[in-house]
Amino acid sequence: MNYKELADLIFPDAKEISYYEEKYPRRNLPEGAVVIRVAPSPTGNVHIGTIFQAMVNRKVASQTGGVFYVRIEDTDQKREIEGGITQIIQSLKDFDIEADEGMINETESKGEYGPYRQSLRKDIYQAYAKYMIELGKAYPCFATPEELEEIRAKQEAAKVRTGYYGVWAKYRNLSLEEMAEKIKAGVPYIVRFKSNGREDKKIKHKDIIKGNVEFPENDQDIVIIKSDGLPTYHFAHIVDDHLMGTTVVTRGDEWLSSVPLHLQLFQEIGFKAPRYAHTPTLLKNDNGNKRKISKRKDPEAAASYYQEQGIPSLAVKEYLMNIANSSFENWRRQNKDASIDDFDFQLNKMSVSGALFDMVKLNDVSKIVVSRYTAQEVYDESMKWAEKYDNELVEMLSNKEYSLKVLGIERGNVKPRKDIAKWSDVKDNIIYMYDDKFLNSEQEYPYQTINEKQEINKILDLYIEKYYNENDDKQTWFDKIKELSGELGYAKEVKEFKANPDMYKAHVGDVSTVLRVALTGRTNTPDMYEIMQVLGKDSIIKRFEKAKN
């Protein structure tokens, strides 16, 4: 019995690896082109960290003329959920991130290096596992869960490292004949890597983000093929990233400690290892402690949360880009209207340690992003959001021509208003502009300094009768409010009032506030001139009448 015969016994149907090596030739790309991927598991709610990862990868690939692809890591059937792939694809689409290759829906993919779904690559992994056995670098292991538990218990009692390694690897040194015998007898087994690493020796690695790190060599005989015939992450990583030609692996830094294993695997199987970039984790503050944003506990961990809240995906991307490369913020200030795609992202400039996800800052970024949008864009995005989450807003927006005017108030100025951070803010921001909402509802009038009914009515009446003209330009319009103020015994200028408070009842600002409140039911609104222009004379008169009653 030799290794080859053992390998044939275990994987009688597996192809030679040369078949796959030829089927998936090395990519022909220009010098410096980076092939990079995001490899999520279809386990439900897509994590915002996956989006972070994908965004960064997309940039790296684009900037270097490389390839960005999506690979689905579904080798753990227990955790898989139905429609998981669709969710991932949808989330990427929501954030406007397009892959060059990979899954495009639950079953289909694009690109020449597929399947891009690991559960469909079983034959491939088995061929390479067989190859490992032929090389004498992998072997069948017959340990039952109970035996493994027993080994662990002994190790803990002896206060030594736990795991399946060295003298503890009880099936590692079975003779080939013994192995074959058990297999023929139908004893269940899995396939393990036969590690020649030594725990007392160090391995150095230069990570693109973390820099130089040093670890003990791996000496664990880790499982490469599970009892269901599918590979573990470690083995799938080696085979897939080799075959798919990945040049840079970005992944969360929880993987950093398995770098020695992966490097060892690449070396033992004889493939060139990719470079690694371990990205920092997104954290959140939990009672004074930092911790990883968790899918289970934190709604904001889900990529879909941002859609639901109506936070523009561009805002989320700008915020994340800021975390990725802090120079982004400066660049953005200098290139206010440039596309985020033009920013020169540097993987190696990424922060080494995890950042607390700051919703307040996101909100600020979002306000700026939205302030750059045209009325039409705000309209389209709000409508898209409202169609899923807010019927009343849909109803309001369905009056498109009018809504565009409303959303256009103080938009496009040099210093645009920044009062919308989320699409869910829009309704409250504009609802008072709609007559059918405003006139037909019970209305609060939070008058301020001037608050006597009689006086208010006098102001409203006189304004309409004598001063209001819808064709006035802004200056004339405001001059008239000053005139109105003067006629009724209010100071025409605030400064004048402040200098001589006893000579006047109040000042022009207070009069304006009366008009504003009567018109909108609010003390805080955008520019009143523009509001009145949009409202038009009929509406203004109706609103004043309502206020008087």
Added chain:
RNA sequence: GGCCCCUUGGUCAAGCGGUUAAGACAUCGCCCUUUCACGGCGGAGACAUGGGUUCGAUUCCCGUAGGGGUCACCA
């Protein structure tokens, strides 16, 4: 517990042996202004800690503390 990574204001962060230790968000005050927002000006606020090395450490080395990760037939 073993191994590994990290530690600059409340938060995100520049900084690579000599700086008055940037900037952004948040916060406070003032100004602009018919309100709010925007904008402008200004304030408060930081190098976890103890040892080295050095003429000089936020920056380099070691220890300590704190935080995080990882030790599966999960990824």
